Structure formats: structure tokens, C-alpha cells
Amino acid sequence: MNQILADKFGARGLGAGVWNLGPGRDPFGGPTRPDLPILQRLPLLAKAGITYVEFHDVELPFHQIPAAQRIMRDHGLKCGMYTPSFFAEPVFKDGAMTSHDPKIRKLALENACRAVDATVQLGAKVMVFWNGREGFDFVLAKDGQESFRRMVDGFNAVGRYAVKRYGRRSPRFAIEPKPNEPRANMYLSNVGEVLYLISRLDPKLQPLFGLNPETAHSRMAGLDYLWDVEMCLEAGKLFHIHLNAQDTTRYDQDLPFGYTEPLKDLALCVVLQDAKWPGIIAFDVKAPRTDRQEDITDILTTSAANLKRLWSKALKVDRRKIAAYRTRGNFTALAGYLARCLY
Numbered sequence: 598m599n600q601i602l603a604d605k606f607g608a609r610g611l612g613a614g615v616w617n618l619g620p621g622r623d624p625f626g627g628p629t630r631p632d633l634p635i636l637q638r639l640p641l642l643a644k645a646g647i648t649y650v651e652f653h654d655v656e657l658p659f660h661q662i663p664a665a666q667r668i669m670r671d672h673g674l675k676c677g678m679y680t681p682s683f684f685a686e687p688v689f690k691d692g693a694m695t696s697h698d699p700k701i702r703k704l705a706l707e708n709a710c711r712a713v714d715a716t717v718q719l720g721a722k723v724m725v726f727w728n729g730r731e732g733f734d735f736v737l738a739k740d741g742q743e744s745f746r747r748m749v750d751g752f753n754a755v756g757r758y759a760v761k762r763y764g765r766r767s768p769r770f771a772i773e774p775k776p777n778e779p780r781a782n783m784y785l786s787n788v789g790e791v792l793y794l795i796s797r798l799d800p801k802l803q804p805l806f807g808l809n810p811e812t813a814h815s816r817m818a819g820l821d822y823l824w825d826v827e828m829c830l831e832a833g834k835l836f837h838i839h840l841n842a843q844d845t846t847r848y849d850q851d852l853p854f855g856y857t858e859p860l861k862d863l864a865l866c867v868v869l870q871d872a873k874w875p876g877i878i879a880f881d882v883k884a885p886r887t888d889r890q891e892d893i894t895d896i897l898t899t900s901a902a903n904l905k906r907l908w909s910k911a912l913k914v915d916r917r918k919i920a921a922y923r924t925r926g927n928f929t930a931l932a933g934y935l936a937r938c939l940y
């Protein structure tokens with residue numbers, strides 16, 4: 598699998614988060630499987646064909662990095678990205694960088710800086726920020742303009758820390774948009790909003806900031822994921838990618854990549870191939886509650902198999918035909934051509 602990706606366009610391999618292999622909790626019920634210790638999940642990820650693993654700070658705290666690195670070395674794993682968890686702890690219940698409480702904003706900044714150190718220590722090139730609790734459930738609960746300024750100040754402060762401490766070795770920061778869940782309304786809800794935020798950061802730091810668009814998050818908002826990726830590419834801001842699937846606009850499902858909209862996923866592969874995407878192809882999927890412990894990696898092997906199939910088919914899509922359909926304005930026929938390539 599990884600060879601196919603590498604041979605054909607230089608992508609560095611497949612990624613997945615340790616949280617993808619959870620114990621099957623959902624908002625209405627507790628675990629359905631044993632909660633595997635994080636370090637024990639690493640060999641499973643490797644066995645499923647993953648070469649780049651992703652962690653939150655709460656999953657891999659700084660002092661456990663050496664232990665993780667030993668296991669990673671033994672299993673041929675590298676770290677694809679690291680991310681501070683600004684959503685799990687009660688202290689961040691009303692946001693981290695956008696909290697009203699300056700002490701909480703300070704704590705968020707300290708966590709983010711420690712996550713920068715961990716990212717460097719783990720040799721990852723990217724640190725992700727997901728906007729988990731940044732947002733509001735009730736109108737006027739926050740002053741939107743003030744919240745925006747707090748995010749600008751927060752991201753600037755993290756960027757300044759990283760540059761001061763690591764200079765050109767600083768990781769890059771990929772902000773991951775999501776429209777809602779857990780908050781009713783989340784700040785940085787879509788790609789356009791994040792691009793706007795980046796444009797308001799300190800110009801010297803802007804090159805360090807980009808995006809991590811996720812399939813399900815775009816589709817939850819009723820937006821087209823491919824256009825979101827194309828916008829990131831056009832802006833030179835596609836820093837990371839989280840692929841999965843989503844069954845229309847409802848709660849975040851993190852289904853296997855390629856499951857719900859394979860034709861659009863085929864088109865995504867075409868765009869990534871043409872862009873010569875040099876990064877990791879990372880899945881952000883969730884082993885469903887109904888899968889048994891021994892089947893917990895099915896979600897990853899299914900995603901990887903779907904990607905492999907779609908990737909090979911995308912290589913055969915005739916780009917000249919696409920251009921001709923575009924020129925003639927035969928868009929329905931173009932859709933038919935893509936379907937022929939797929940089925």
C-alpha cells in the first residue's frame with residue numbers, strides 16, 4: 598500500500614490516530630470493548646498498515662515519549678502529528694484560547710507550547726489544532742469579535758514560541774475546522790474561516806499556519822470536501838489531511854474512508870495526485886461500538902483498502918477527457934465518465 602502511494606506520487610505513507618482504536622464509547626453508553634492502553638495500540642496500528650501515528654497530549658504525555666518511541670522504532674512507526682487536547686479537560690469546558698478566564702487562556706497557551714516541544718521531540722512535522730470547545734451554545738455568551746482577537750493572540754503566541762525556541766526546525770501548525778459538535782456553534786467552522794484567521798495573524802508567522810481539512814467535518818456542514826481541499830491547495834495551506842466518510846449532515850461519524858461517497862473520493866484522489874501531495878494520507882476514523890476487540894482495526898484496513906482501490910482507479914482517469922468535458926460544458930457526461938472509471 599505504502600509503496601503504491603510512494604511510487605506514484607511521493608506521499609509519505611498512511612497515518613491514523615491512536616484514538617481511532619477506542620473502547621467503543623458514545624454519548625449514550627459506555628465502552629463495549631477493553632480500553633487498550635495507548636502504547637499497546639501502536640503494534641495494532643502498524644499491523645493494519647499504518648506508518649505514521651498521531652497522538653493527543655493526554656494520550657501521550659511528554660514523559661512517556663521515550664517509551665512510545667521504543668515501540669514505534671520496533672514497529673517501523675513514525676509520528677505524523679501531535680495535538681494538544683483543548684476539549685477533554687473540564688477546565689476547557691467553555692473553550693481554551695477563547696475562554697473568558699485569562700488563567701484558562703494562559704493554561705491553554707502553556708499546553709500548546711508543551712505540545713510544540715513534544716511534536717519536535719517526536720520528530721513530527723505538523724502539530725494540529727482542533728477547535729473542540731472553541732465556540733458557543735448560546736448567543737451573546739461570548740463577544741464574537743473578542744473571541745476572534747483571542748484566537749489571533751493565542752495562535753500568534755504559539756507561533757512566536759515555536760520560532761524562538763526552534764527556529765527553522767519549528768513544526769508547522771494545521772488548524773482543523775469543524776462546524777459543530779461538541780459546541781452548537783464552533784469557531785473556525787470551515788476552511789474559509791480558518792484561511793481568514795490565518796490572514797489576520799502576524800505576517801511573519803503566517804507561513805507556519807495552514808489547515809487539516811477532514812472529510813466528515815466538511816460534509817457535516819453540507820459543504821463539498823473536495824472544494825475545501827482545493828481551497829487549501831490554492832492557498833498553499835494544505836498542511837495535513839484527515840480522511841474518513843460521513844453519512845450526510847448529522848453527528849460526526851468518522852466512518853471508513855470511501856464508504857459513503859466513493860465517486861467524490863475518487864475525484865479527491867485525482868486532485869491529490871495532480872497536486873503531487875507530498876504529505877501523509879491520514880485517516881481519522883472511529884472503530885464502531887459494534888466491532889469486537891479482535892476486529893478493532895477493521896476500520897483502518899477497510900479505509901486503506903478503499904483508498905488503494907480508488908487511488909489506482911484515479912491514476913487511470915484520463916485528465917485530457919476531463920479537460921474536454923469541461924471545455925464542452927458536458928458536466929453530466931463528465932459525471933458519467935467518472936462513474937465508468939469507478940464501477
Ligand code: GLT
Nearest residue numbers: 616680725727773811839881
Ligand atoms: C477528535 C476530532 C478529530 C480531531 C482530533 C484531533 S480529536 O477526535 O473529532 O477530528 O482530528 O484533535
Ligand code: MN
Nearest residue numbers: 773811839881
Ligand atoms: Mn480529525
